[in-house]
Amino acid sequence: MPPVTVLRAPRLIDGTGAAPVENAVVVIENGVVVGAGSARDLNIPTGAVVQPFDYPDCTLLPGLIDCHTHLVFSASDHALEDAINDPDETLLLRGLGNAQAELRCGVTTLRDCGGRGFLTVALRDAINRRLVTGPRILAAAMPITTTGGHLNFCGLEADGVLEVVKATRRLCKGGVDFIKVMATGGGMTPGTNSRAPQFTVEELAAIVAEARRLGGRHVAAHCHATQGIRNAVEAGIRTIEHCSWLHPTDGLEFDPRTVERMVEKGTYVSLTMGSERAAIKPADQLADWQRRAVDGYGPHFDLLRKTIRGGVRFIASSDAGVSRTFFDEYPLTLEVMVSLLDISPMEALRATTGRAAEALGISDRVGALVPGRRGDVAVVEGDPLADIRAMRRVRAVFRDGRAVVEGGMLG
Numbered sequence: 009m010p011p012v013t014v015l016r017a018p019r020l021i022d023g024t025g026a027a028p029v030e031n032a033v034v035v036i037e038n039g040v041v042v043g044a045g046s047a048r049d050l051n052i053p054t055g056a057v058v059q060p061f062d063y064p065d066c067t068l069l070p071g072l073i074d075c076h077t078h079l080v081f082s083a084s085d086h087a088l089e090d091a092i093n094d095p096d097e098t099l100l101l102r103g104l105g106n107a108q109a110e111l112r113c114g115v116t117t118l119r120d121c122g123g124r125g126f127l128t129v130a131l132r133d134a135i136n137r138r139l140v141t142g143p144r145i146l147a148a149a150m151p152i153t154t155t156g157g158h159l160n161f162c163g164l165e166a167d168g169v170l171e172v173v174k175a176t177r178r179l180c181k182g183g184v185d186f187i188k189v190m191a192t193g194g195g196m197t198p199g200t201n202s203r204a205p206q207f208t209v210e211e212l213a214a215i216v217a218e219a220r221r222l223g224g225r226h227v228a229a230h231c232h233a234t235q236g237i238r239n240a241v242e243a244g245i246r247t248i249e250h251c252s253w254l255h256p257t258d259g260l261e262f263d264p265r266t267v268e269r270m271v272e273k274g275t276y277v278s279l280t281m282g283s284e285r286a287a288i289k290p291a292d293q294l295a296d297w298q299r300r301a302v303d304g305y306g307p308h309f310d311l312l313r314k315t316i317r318g319g320v321r322f323i324a325s326s327d328a329g330v331s332r333t334f335f336d337e338y339p340l341t342l343e344v345m346v347s348l349l350d351i352s353p354m355e356a357l358r359a360t361t362g363r364a365a366e367a368l369g370i371s372d373r374v375g376a377l378v379p380g381r382r383g384d385v386a387v388v389e390g391d392p393l394a395d396i397r398a399m400r401r402v403r404a405v406f407r408d409g410r411a412v413v414e415g416g417m418l419g
């Protein structure tokens with residue numbers, strides 16, 4: 009008889025957007041959900057093969073998905089220097105520690121949006137082989153960037169259509185799950201311009217086509233500048249990371265037509281609420297540069313709200329790893345979405361479960377507690393629909409039906 013895990017709690021939110029179920033049970037057999045819903049409607053197995061878990065004051069959720077991390081980055085005030093100077097061995101061990109920190113937050117799947125070399129591929133494989141405990145990882149390995157471009161120290165510079173196609177082939181050969189491209193400059197890399205595109209539509213479209221040809225892989229694009237967002241959307245990029253709407257010289261520049269194009273083309277916006285978490289933290293926990301950044305966030309949040317109101321599908325992500333964006337603070341990502349972007353708790357939870365899985369192309373496996381998906385479960389104390397801060401109180405985490413976190417500790 010196969011081992012069976014039975015979880016019970018007063019509440020279940022299944023990740024599809026459906027109303028919560030009371031007096032809930034989730035049944036996992038051989039790592040796969042075979043039943044999830046009200047205890048009244050389910051055949052609940054009993055006997056020696058059943059491992060029961062009761063959580064009388066908790067909510068059962070699908071394991072969370074963080075759609076944007078940098079596992080090998082340190083999140084310290086010197087994240088750039090650490091990423092450039094630390095040896096591979098340090099980066100790999102740091103990556104494992106960071107992945108486990110996310111797991112303790114209930115994140116059972118994360119998409120790593122760029123690190124040095126192929127380290128995140130090795131980390132993914134070690135976790136899959138159960139050499140170490142961690143979340144599922146979708147790895148991009150090195151982001152494709154221009155010569156001297158954003159995160160060029162990761163190791164993959166390419167200029168022009170031929171070179172970006174070759175870079176895409178090199179990444180696929182190395183076993184990446186998706187491609188990350190830096191469509192604009194970024195704040196972490198001195199000498200780049202966040203307000204200007206790095207690649208043309210033609211170059212981005214060539215990456216999209218080659219990634220699709222080589223196993224139907226998706227492409228995620230880092231986009232701060234409005235023109236970079238436009239280029240990425242027209243090129244058929246699957247997920248727009250950050251979506252910061254920066255004007256070419258100063259301030260912000262919202263483009264409603266680009267929002268319409270995102271809706272038409274089914275583009276997802278990945279709301280990397282990482283450094284933005286500073287806006288909901290006590291001021292005495294912030295560095296001076298963070299306090300200054302928070303003062304300027306109002307217009308940025310306004311435009312993200314407008315983007316969302318335009319009907320674009322959004323997903324949750326942290327950008328953890330860049331300076332002061334810590335891996336163990338994933339719940340704050342959801343709190344920023346609810347308190348500053350006017351997103352309901354239910355929609356925030358969907359953005360980190362069912363819709364995130366759909367955007368990442370893995371909704372056949374994870375993202376919802378429905379029969380046929382993997383038995384990944386986050387158990388939180390209280391009711392996150394009543395108060396999203398409940399997501400800070402993770403009681404247990406299951407991966408493939410196996411308890412991997414209990415009482416905040418790795419199982």
Ligand SMILES: [Zn+2]
Nearest residue numbers: 076078121327
């Ligand atoms: Zn990033």
